[in-house]
Amino acid sequence: MAHLWRRVGSALGFAWLFLLVLCAPAWAHAQLLESEPVADSILLTNPGELRLHFNEPVTPLAMALIAPDGTAIDLLSATSGGEKLTIVLPQDLADGSYLLSWRAASIDGHPIGASMVFSIGAVTQTQAAPSGDPLxxxxxxxxxxxxxxxxxxxxxxxxxxxxxxxxxxxxxxxxxxxxxxxxxxxxxxxxxxxxxxxxxxxxxxxxxxxxxxxxxxxxxxxxxxxxxxxxxxxxxxxxxxxxxxxxxxxxxxxxxxxxxxxxxxxxxxxxxxxxxxxxxxxxxxxxxxxxxxxxxxxxxxxxxxxxxxxxxxxxxxxxxxxxxxxxxxxxxxxxxxxxxxxxxxxxxxxxxxxxxxxxxxxxxxxxxxxxxxxxxxxxxxxxxxxxxxxxxxxxxxxxxxxxxxxxxxxxxxxxLAVAATVAEPIFAHVMDDRLMAMLSISPGQAGPASITIDLMDADMAPLAVQGVQLALSQPERGIEPMAQTAIGADSTWQVNGLTLPFGGSWTVILTVRLSAFEQRSVTGTLDLP
Amino acid sequence: MIRTFVRAAVAVATLAALSLPTFAHATLEVQEAKIGSTYKAVLRVPHGCGTEATNTVRIQIPEGFFNVKPMPKAGWKLETVTGPYTGSYDNHGTTVTEGVKEIVWSEGNLPNEFYDEFVFRGTFAGTLEPGKFYFPSIQQCANGEEAWIDVTGSETAEMPAPSLTLVEGEAHH
Missing domain, CATH: 1.20.1630 (Formate dehydrogenase/DMSO reductase fold)
Structure with a gap:
């Protein structure tokens, strides 16, 4: 009996370890200051390399480039540097939109991550499904x-x-x-x-x-x-x-x-x-x-x-x-x-x-x-x-x-039913008990788009706020959040010049600055064809 | 043998998970206080906004922390914003109904490479509940800010507000 409880104890110990690993906190300290090329830019030719400039040295953990045909290229081995990461791109990149999803650990060991889109030649859609190993x-x-x-x-x-x-x-x-x-x-x-x-x-x-x-x-x-x-x-x-x-x-x-x-x-x-x-x-x-x-x-x-x-x-x-x-x-x-x-x-x-x-x-x-x-x-x-x-x-x-x-x-x-509608603006509601945001994505498909955000309070009256941040991610595909700062005033805000590289279910996190010292975050999903 | 290993691993991992996070956030030096006690808050500011120097530090004083006095800092202009409290508090027999609601240290210069501390004191009302107590704080720089105002308590919060834990204190003196 005592022997069994010891085993149960060990099992619970392992379970606790397991949980700690799962809950490994994502406190972010290192910050991305700038990138070359800048996010959502259209380049004439293959830039040869990408640069990410942080405020402190970071250790890259994952660096994936998702090509227009949906293939994911692992660029971790092509990444070097500490405070300024340089990522050497493959020579033979076809024209179209690329998504770079990165994850890095800052000095104190906590991982941070984000995504950015850039296009070579022209903005295109990226295929939804990456073609991995057929096995x-x-x-x-x-x-x-x-x-x-x-x-x-x-x-x-x-x-x-x-x-x-x-x-x-x-x-x-x-x-x-x-x-x-x-x-x-x-x-x-x-x-x-x-x-x-x-x-x-x-x-x-x-x-x-x-x-x-x-x-x-x-x-x-x-x-x-x-x-x-x-x-x-x-x-x-x-x-x-x-x-x-x-x-x-x-x-x-x-x-x-x-x-x-x-x-x-x-x-x-x-x-x-x-x-x-x-x-x-x-x-x-x-x-x-x-x-x-x-x-x-x-x-x-x-x-x-x-x-x-x-x-x-x-x-x-x-x-x-x-x-x-x-x-x-x-x-x-x-x-x-x-x-x-x-x-x-x-x-x-x-x-x-x-x-x-x-x-x-x-x-x-x-x-x-x-x-x-x-x-x-x-x-x-x-x-x-x-x-x-x-x-x-x-x-x-x-x-x-x-x-x-x-x-x-x-x-x-x-x-599939959601996917059948084309190009009409898509609407999404993101809300909690005190705040409701109506997002309108136009056009409602992958590619270049702009998002209008209308904010309302619990009584459906327009809610004037000081700032709005939008982060889009696809955790199911390992795509880190693409953060965007909305421009606007009062209750109407807009994110322009955004490129949504592919459709699917995007997780939307809207962080609203209600006053100098008060903010609220609401999370929702955006199903894009 | 295995048991010893498991115990050691659990202990180390727990310690690591609990002790790491206070490194690069704006945090308070003393993480616990008794309800009804006087508290000296030391706000630690570890870096600027990105690479920019911090010029202003603003701290919001939430309801329930009264009799607030900030400590002046050489090279910084010190101001407070005062106003009425929602409740009233007992300060050694005197009823307090208004006081400091925000502290502002401005016109200073704290480069990103350096570290500094901002000090104020006050009293936690005896009517507060045990648990987390937040002091939302903002660092302002020439072209941006770092707003440590997330009070959700989420483990994954990117910019949590500096906080401490209130515990039950002894009876009033």
Missing amino acids: VAPLFWAGKAALFLALAFGIGTAAFGRVAPLPPRAIAIAQVFVLIGFCAAVLTLSLQGLDALGQPLTAALSPPVWATSLGTSYGITACVLALAFLLSLLGLRHRNQAGAALIILSAILAPLALALSGHASAAAPQVLTRPAVFLHVAGILFWLGALIPLAMLLATNSDAADAALRRFSRAIPMAVAAIILSGITLATVQLGQPGSAWLSPYGVILAAKLLLLLLVFGLALYNRRRLTAPALAGEAAMRRRLRCSILAEIVLVTLILGLVAGWRFTPPPRA
Whole structure:
């Protein structure tokens, strides 16, 4: 017992370390004084090199140039200098707009970062997706699929052990899955960084890749998942009260982790989608976690098997209701209005998933209506058939989880619908309880644009302020904030001559100077086609 | 063995995470005070605006810090902005309803390469709640400013206002 608590202590210690690393503060001290070329400038020819001039020596951590065709060029090795960083550009740069995203550590070790755009010859759009290593996507898919399977058959199976005692072989299988899950969480964390920066697999261990990945919402998800797998493994190895508590904790952490990121959790309204994702995943974990232990127990004709089957059939209607209700909610939000977008890859995957789901539900219903009662009554043939049916369920569910892992690569129709409108100004609201800003981006597409900002107070009356700062970033792609100072007066402010190199979901942070000593920051998103 | 290592690593990382940040911000020298106590504030200004020299330092005195007296500084003009307080405070039997709301040291010259401290004192009202107390401060230079006015308490704030932590004090004397 004491030994276990020591281990739990170590695990918590590691978790604390983990958190400290995650929360590594981004206090900024070094400042960028000027750059050559200046941001948003159009050059006649390739300047050969870029210069960033800081007020104190800095150590470059990441230096990525995103070309008009979307490829990310790592220029960290081409960067030299301390107070004045010089970045040697490749010779063969095509005409178009480039985005330089940099990250550097100041003397006191704290990282700062920003992005700037410059164009050679003419201003163009940059492609939204960086073309990285072709192996990253399939590996990412495999990692995600492994993660889902490990959640269901590792953490899920462990959690079912709290409903009915697990046969020893089921415990062994759950341990294997939980270990796979831990590895998959770490692997996908690295792949997320590679994918975001468009880097090859060989860069899997490089610090910028990990820093980028940890900065994305998936970074937190993967870290919490890894923690859940570790806790579950500890719980499986120690079959006492402390172990049981760890297993329950991991079964709560796992769905929570998935609710923290992903397409579905990112959809508005998040008050609705995040709990829906949590319920969906929790319901699925309970259901799928029961399958392996039940299939094993039914091979024997024991009282333990009967008890487990009886408890499972009593609880499963609630889990299925949670899965279906939350599933319908999420699909409705994600699909948006009926239309051609429903035929997008996202829609096709959803349709295939629903079809397989119908089969699974059919089997489940058949098991429940026809097989469970006779099996409990001890009919050997029925028990065998129930076992076969559960094995078939496991196969179908594995296919479904594989399909779901593919969703990572398809934007949902709600996002495509936003992308379909062209060139009209795009509006975005950024607000908190005291301040509302209406942003109008014209034209509403990637490329040169200007942004008008109208400020209102909580009563919708114009709000006069002393200054406005706008920062645009894409943390998912490792793009550091592009800061812009708005010009204007009172409640109307404007950012002119801005180049938005590509579309996608930009994070907008608006810092408003209300008076000499008072400022407020509001954050929102801007979906640009 | 492993346990010792883990403990050491946790201790070192915690220490590093907690102790590093006070390096290049405008900060207060004493980071904690008792509610109801007199406090000598020393504002440390570590650098200018970018490379420019600081000419003016303005400190806002929030409600609840009364009986404020700034310390004059050679080479700087010292002024205060006074006004009525929202509440009233007890200064050794005298009721105080107005006082200093802003301190301004101006017409000085603090080059970016140098460091300086700006001192004032006052009393924390007994009615204040425990927690963070901020003194929003602005450095003004010839062509710009550094506004240390972020009071969100966010770990990632770029320019946090100088702050200290108020703790429960003993009963009034």
